[in-house]
Amino acid sequence: MRIEERLYTLRYKRDEQPHLMVKDQELCKRCNEEYGSPCIGVCPANVYSFVKDRLVVSYENCVECGACKIVCPFNNIIWKYPRYGLGIALRYG
Amino acid sequence: MKFDVVVVGAGCSGSVAALNSAKKGYKTLLVERGPEPGSKNVSGAMIRESDISRFVDIDGLPFEKVVKSVKLVFSTKANSVELRIRPRDKLYTVSRLKFDKWLAQKAEQAGALLVTKTTVTGVEGNKVITERGGVEADYVILSEGANALLSMSLGMRRELKPEEAVLGLKEVYSMTRDEVNKRFGLQGDDGEAWRVISDNPIPFAGFVYTYKDSVSLGVGVPLSNVKGLKPYEVLDSFRSSLSELVKGSSLREYSAKVIPENGFPSFKACNQRVYVTGDAIGLVDPLTFNGIGPAIASGYLASENLGQCEGYERALLQEEEVSRIVRSRTLVKELLKEENFKFYVNLIVDLFEGWSSGDLSKLKYYKSNLWAMLRHLTLGLGVVG
Numbered sequence: 001m002r003i004e005e006r007l008y009t010l011r012y013k014r015d016e017q018p019h020l021m022v023k024d025q026e027l028c029k030r031c032n033e034e035y036g037s038p039c040i041g042v043c044p045a046n047v048y049s050f051v052k053d054r055l056v057v058s059y060e061n062c063v064e065c066g067a068c069k070i071v072c073p074f075n076n077i078i079w080k081y082p083r084y085g086l087g088i089a090l091r092y093g
Numbered sequence: 094m095k096f097d098v099v100v101v102g103a104g105c106s107g108s109v110a111a112l113n114s115a116k117k118g119y120k121t122l123l124v125e126r127g128p129e130p131g132s133k134n135v136s137g138a139m140i141r142e143s144d145i146s147r148f149v150d151i152d153g154l155p156f157e158k159v160v161k162s163v164k165l166v167f168s169t170k171a172n173s174v175e176l177r178i179r180p181r182d183k184l185y186t187v188s189r190l191k192f193d194k195w196l197a198q199k200a201e202q203a204g205a206l207l208v209t210k211t212t213v214t215g216v217e218g219n220k221v222i223t224e225r226g227g228v229e230a231d232y233v234i235l236s237e238g239a240n241a242l243l244s245m246s247l248g249m250r251r252e253l254k255p256e257e258a259v260l261g262l263k264e265v266y267s268m269t270r271d272e273v274n275k276r277f278g279l280q281g282d283d284g285e286a287w288r289v290i291s292d293n294p295i296p297f298a299g300f301v302y303t304y305k306d307s308v309s310l311g312v313g314v315p316l317s318n319v320k321g322l323k324p325y326e327v328l329d330s331f332r333s334s335l336s337e338l339v340k341g342s343s344l345r346e347y348s349a350k351v352i353p354e355n356g357f358p359s360f361k362a363c364n365q366r367v368y369v370t371g372d373a374i375g376l377v378d379p380l381t382f383n384g385i386g387p388a389i390a391s392g393y394l395a396s397e398n399l400g401q402c403e404g405y406e407r408a409l410l411q412e413e414e415v416s417r418i419v420r421s422r423t424l425v426k427e428l429l430k431e432e433n434f435k436f437y438v439n440l441i442v443d444l445f446e447g448w449s450s451g452d453l454s455k456l457k458y459y460k461s462n463l464w465a466m467l468r469h470l471t472l473g474l475g476v477v478g
Contacts, residue, residue: 065240069252085127092188092309093132093138
């Protein structure tokens with residue numbers, strides 16, 4: 001099953017303000033060359049992808065695990081919680 | 094507004110902290126960022142009755158199944174070994190949403206005020222700042238989970254390194270009660286839990302839990318081992334190795350969580366008026382997979398020792414479960430290394446395979462690693478201690 005299909009099982013309430021952001025796109029480029037972008041590799045929700053040299057962050061899909069900020073070698077991800085209880089809401093957990 | 098105690102996070106640790114603090118007569122606020130307690134929480138969710146009943150009246154505990162049998166599997170590409178243990182303790186599977194809600198309700202009944210959909214964004218002196226405004230508090234208990242943004246901003250701990258974190262991925266499949274029982278050969282409320290230690294395709298720990306009307310499965314993958322393979326590809330491979338277990342049933346939920354493998358005492362559990370509990374100081378026992386037990390103990394101990402920082406840290410170290418976690422840190426660090434992980438899984442499988450086929454020649458290879466094994470054994474004995 002594709003990740004997108006798995007994410008359909010989750011209830012999301014989208015925060016209009018992104019809770020994940022990249023600090024510096026240049027560092028992402030460097031990271032991709034040197035380390036192969038570990039955030040893309042680790043993310044269980046395919047939040048990160050490269051589109052034309054830019055790291056795109058689809059924060060709406062985030063399952064709030066926090067793995068990306070741990071593996072980022074440049075500490076280049078601004079990682080916060082979605083505001084006001086937005087983001088995912090699990091039924092089982 | 095002013096409170097005696099503000100607890101951040103209505104997970105099991107925070108709710109027990111709030112419950113006990115309210116019981117002791119402190120005016121207590123319990124702040125939860127999710128829409129309801131448990132809605133942001135993920136775990137394998139097997140609990141030991143004695144872990145809970147020491148601190149909370151367990152009447153009405155919303156359990157799923159009573160785990161009567163634990164299956165332990167060691168698996169390599171070549172072969173696998175299966176052991177079945179009847180646990181001595183009373184173990185339950187629980188759904189975190191129901192369990193965490195139940196605990197938070199207990200805190201409310203004891204007099205704590207629960208506020209949901211609110212994220213605490215800072216602690217400055219005696220001010221707790223949330224996105225809906227600030228409150229004053231004499232004491233703050235941070236039960237904020239593995240992504241402990243507040244504890245980190247206060248300098249009480251640092252970010253985990255990749256080699257200190259495991260990524261847990263979980264899937265819940267819905268199935269009728271009869272179907273769960275049929276597929277696992279169970280009766281009534283009896284349940285089964287599996288632990289799988291495997292090095293194929295990369296080192297990971299797998300689990301399977303039976304619930305009332307569903308089955309969950311998942312993997313824990315050390316973050317430092319994620320190379321070229323996505324963690325969910327490891328989950329896919331694990332699921333397909335389970336063959337018929339969840340076939341034909343639909344996926345009900347997919348979730349993920351970082352499991353800390355380092356923390357207290359190198360992360361500070363207390364700093365003047367701020368106390369940190371549970372996952373935020375890495376209180377998961379990686380050897381027994383128990384996170385809820387130590388989380389609850391730490392929440393209780395924090396609220397018991399308000400105003401006595403050192404007393405809290407001492408109480409943590411005296412708590413059996415927590416002390417074992419602390420003593421096992423060095424061993425676990427060793428065992429999480431890919432080469433050691435692979436070595437032991439293969440050793441166990443080769444040992445049983447050799448024994449059953451009457452050919453132990455394969456084991457000669459392990460003789461050359463005797464010193465490393467002795468060192469790990471010594472570390473292991475320290476854990477048993």
